[in-house]
Amino acid sequence: xxxxxxxxxxxxxxxxxxxxxxxxxxxxxxxxxxxxxxxxxxxxxxxxxxxxxxxxxxxxxxxxxxxxxxxxxxxxxxxxxxxxxxxxxxxxxxxxxxxxxxxxxxxxxxxxxxxxxxxxxxxxxxxxxxxxxxxxxxxxxxxxxxxxx
Ligand SMILES: Cc1cc2nc3c(=O)[nH]c(=O)nc-3n(C[C@H](O)[C@H](O)[C@H](O)COP(=O)(O)O)c2cc1C
Ligand SMILES: Nc1ccn([C@@H]2O[C@H](COP(=O)(O)OP(=O)(O)O)[C@@H](O)[C@H]2O)c(=O)n1
Numbered sequence: 026x027x028x029x030x031x032x033x034x035x036x037x038x039x040x041x042x043x044x045x046x047x048x049x050x051x052x053x054x055x056x057x058x059x060x061x062x063x064x065x066x067x068x069x070x071x072x073x074x075x076x077x078x079x080x081x082x083x084x085x086x087x088x089x090x091x092x093x094x095x096x097x098x099x100x101x102x103x104x105x106x107x108x109x110x111x112x113x114x115x116x117x118x119x120x121x122x123x124x125x126x127x128x129x130x131x132x133x134x135x136x137x138x139x140x141x142x143x144x145x146x147x148x149x150x151x152x153x154x155x156x157x158x159x160x161x162x163x164x165x166x167x168x169x170x171x172x173x174x
Contacts (some may be wrong), residue, residue, distance in 0.1 A: 045165055048074070048165055050150065117136045118174045
């Protein structure tokens with residue numbers, strides 16, 4: 026299955042646990058070169074940071090297979106501020122549900138795959154206009170389901 030196939034059929038369903046990283050994404054997502062692209066291409070200004078989700082074994086295989094050979098639905102282009110080069114990213118429309126409040130889905134977020142990242146393929150990152158830890162009462166270790174379209 027590819028992301029292109031999944032648009033026409035069912036979303037790709039991924040489950041995993043919320044984790045903390047090294048607070049690197051916060052700095053990148055505060056830069057105007059990214060903020061302007063998110064506003065025009067995703068339709069919102071992201072909360073500065075990414076929510077990290079460590080996938081379970083089944084989801085990890087599913088996601089590896091899904092992204093294979095797919096260019097991503099929405100591209101964020103590389104850019105430069107004159108001194109430094111910043112990498113691009115691929116974004117996929119997504120919705121997230123917490124195992125602690127399954128009635129509350131947050132559906133205006135995106136799974137983002139930076140071209141350069143410190144994370145391996147077993148950890149996905151989500152961007153959203155709101156702080157998802159607050160909106161969905163998430164803590165490290167909370168199991169979440171991410172539906173990727
Ligand atoms: C929009 C975006 C752009 C990024 N651009 C770069 C980059 O140019 N160079 C780089 O080394 N990492 C880049 N990263 C990746 C981060 O450095 C980091 O590997 C990843 O987002 C995990 O961060 P965390 O430690 O906050 O979880 C980018 C991340 C995002 C979300
Ligand atoms: N839309 C978002 C983005 C980040 N976050 C959280 O905001 C904090 C800062 O994001 P970050 O990407 O710099 O941090 P880490 O993921 O490296 O821990 C982290 O605790 C993220 O989990 C969130 O709750 N909702």
